[in-house]
Amino acid sequence: MSNNANRVFQVVNARIVTPSGVIENGALTVIDGIIADIRLSGEEQDASASKLPVIDAKGNWIIPGxxxxxxxxxxxxxxxxxxxxxxxxxxxxxxxxxxxxxxxxxxxxxxxxxxxxxxxxxxxxxxxxxxxxxxxxxxxxxxxxxxxxxxxxxxxxxxxxxxxxxxxxxxxxxxxxxxxxxxxxxxxxxxxxxxxxxxxxxxxxxxxxxxxxxxxxxxxxxxxxxxxxxxxxxxxxxxxxxxxxxxxxxxxxxxxxxxxxxxxxxxxxxxxxxxxxxxxxxxxxxxxxxxxxxxxxxxxxxxxxxxxxxxxxxxxxxxxxxxxxxxxxxxxxxxxxxxxxxxxxxxxxxxxxxxxGIEATTGSLEVGKAADFLQLSDSLELEAVWIKGTKFDN
CATH class of the missing domain: 3.20.20.140 (Metal-dependent hydrolases)
Structure with a gap:
C-alpha cells in the first residue's frame, strides 16, 4: 500500500453508498485513516478540511470495502x-x-x-x-x-x-x-x-x-x-x-x-x-x-x-x-x-x-469508522482500494 500521507485527504464528486442511502455528488473526508466527515460536495466545511488533498472521484461509486x-x-x-x-x-x-x-x-x-x-x-x-x-x-x-x-x-x-x-x-x-x-x-x-x-x-x-x-x-x-x-x-x-x-x-x-x-x-x-x-x-x-x-x-x-x-x-x-x-x-x-x-x-x-461484531468500526461508510472503501466505475469495475485510509498500490 502507499505511504501514510494518503491517510489524510478528501474524496469529492462521488456517489457514496451509506446505510441511509446514496449521497449523490458526495464528499468523504479521511483523517488519520478514519472517516471524519461525509457530506454533499461543495457544502460549507471548516477551514482545515478545505485545505486537505482532494481526490476527484469523477462521479464514480464509493462503497465500503x-x-x-x-x-x-x-x-x-x-x-x-x-x-x-x-x-x-x-x-x-x-x-x-x-x-x-x-x-x-x-x-x-x-x-x-x-x-x-x-x-x-x-x-x-x-x-x-x-x-x-x-x-x-x-x-x-x-x-x-x-x-x-x-x-x-x-x-x-x-x-x-x-x-x-x-x-x-x-x-x-x-x-x-x-x-x-x-x-x-x-x-x-x-x-x-x-x-x-x-x-x-x-x-x-x-x-x-x-x-x-x-x-x-x-x-x-x-x-x-x-x-x-x-x-x-x-x-x-x-x-x-x-x-x-x-x-x-x-x-x-x-x-x-x-x-x-x-x-x-x-x-x-x-x-x-x-x-x-x-x-x-x-x-x-x-x-x-x-x-x-x-x-x-x-x-x-x-x-x-x-x-x-x-x-x-x-x-x-x-x-x-x-x-x-x-x-x-x-x-x-x-x-x-x-x-x-x-x-x-x-x-x-x-x-x-x-x-x-465489528460493525462499530468498519463495514459501512459512516463518521468514526475505518476508512475502508472502494471506488467503482459506473459499470462496477474496481478503480481504487483504500484500507484504513491508505490507498492500495498493487
Missing amino acids: FIDVHVHGGAGHDFMDANEEGIRAITKFHAANGTTSLLATTLTASREDLTAVLDRVSRFMSATMPYTQIIGVHLEGPFVNVKWKGAQNPAYILPPQPEWLDEWVRRFPGVIKIQTLAPESEGSLAYIEKLANNGIVPSCGHTDATYEQIIEAADHGLRHAVHTFNAMSPLHHRQPGTVGAVLTDDRITAEVIADGHHVHPAGIKLITRAKGTHNVILVTDAMAAAGMPDGDYELGGLPVHMSCGVARLKETNSLAGSTLTMISAVQYLVREVGVTLEEASRMASANPARQL
Whole structure:
C-alpha cells in the first residue's frame, strides 16, 4: 500500500453508498485513516478540511470495502500451509480485488495442523498487515458429516472435541471468529453453546441435519450457515432439511457463493427473498487457485483440477472451493441476479461486519469508522482500494 500521507485527504464528486442511502455528488473526508466527515460536495466545511488533498472521484461509486468471512487462499497459496510470505501474497491478491478484511479459513485437518494454522495466522495478525487485514480465523470443520464432505478430507472428520477448543481459546484468545460443524453430530449442541460462550459464531455446514435439528441447534446458539445450498441436506416440501431451516429461521445468517457455478441465480434470488438482503453474507470460498491459471492444485491435501476457472476434486468431480473474488461476486449479484449495488454492498460488507461484531468500526461508510472503501466505475469495475485510509498500490 502507499505511504501514510494518503491517510489524510478528501474524496469529492462521488456517489457514496451509506446505510441511509446514496449521497449523490458526495464528499468523504479521511483523517488519520478514519472517516471524519461525509457530506454533499461543495457544502460549507471548516477551514482545515478545505485545505486537505482532494481526490476527484469523477462521479464514480464509493462503497465500503468488502469483508470476506470464508476464504481459504489465493494467488497459489492456502492458509492451511502458507508461511508469512504466502499469507502476504493471499492478502495482497484479495486486496487487489476489493477485500479490505477477511477471515483466514481452514479445512478439515488434524488437531496439530489446525493449531499450526492458528499459530501462524495469529502471529501474522500481531504485526502490521500491509494489505487486506486478517481479522481472525474461520474453522471450517473438522466436526462435519462425511456424507456431505465436499472438499473436506474424510480422514480427519470426527465429532466435536471440546478440549481442542479449550486449548485454542487459551492459546489464541479472540482469534477464532466462526466455526462450522454438522449440528447432528454427537455432542454438537453442547459444543455450539461452548462456541457461543467464547464469542465464536457457531455455523452449520457440510451437514445432513434435518430441519428440526437445525432449529434445535439455533435454540442452542447456531447463528450462521456456510455456502447455503452447497454441502447440506436439500430443501424438499415435506422434508425441509438444512436448507429449509436456514431459509426460514431469522436467527441464522446465510452465506452465498455468487459465481454462477455453486448456486443458480434463481437460488440466490430465493435466498435473498427468504432472508432479506440484511441476513445474507456474500463470500468467495476462494482456494489457492484463485488468480492463477488453469491446472492442478490441492485443497486440504486433496488433488484438484481447475478448468475455465472452475475448480473440482479430481476423484469425485465435486466443486472444490472457488476461484471467485469479492468484486466479481458483487458484479454477478448486480448483473445476473438483479440486486441493487446498495443491496450487494450490504451483503458484502455491512452484514459480515455485524455477524462478527465489528460493525462499530468498519463495514459501512459512516463518521468514526475505518476508512475502508472502494471506488467503482459506473459499470462496477474496481478503480481504487483504500484500507484504513491508505490507498492500495498493487
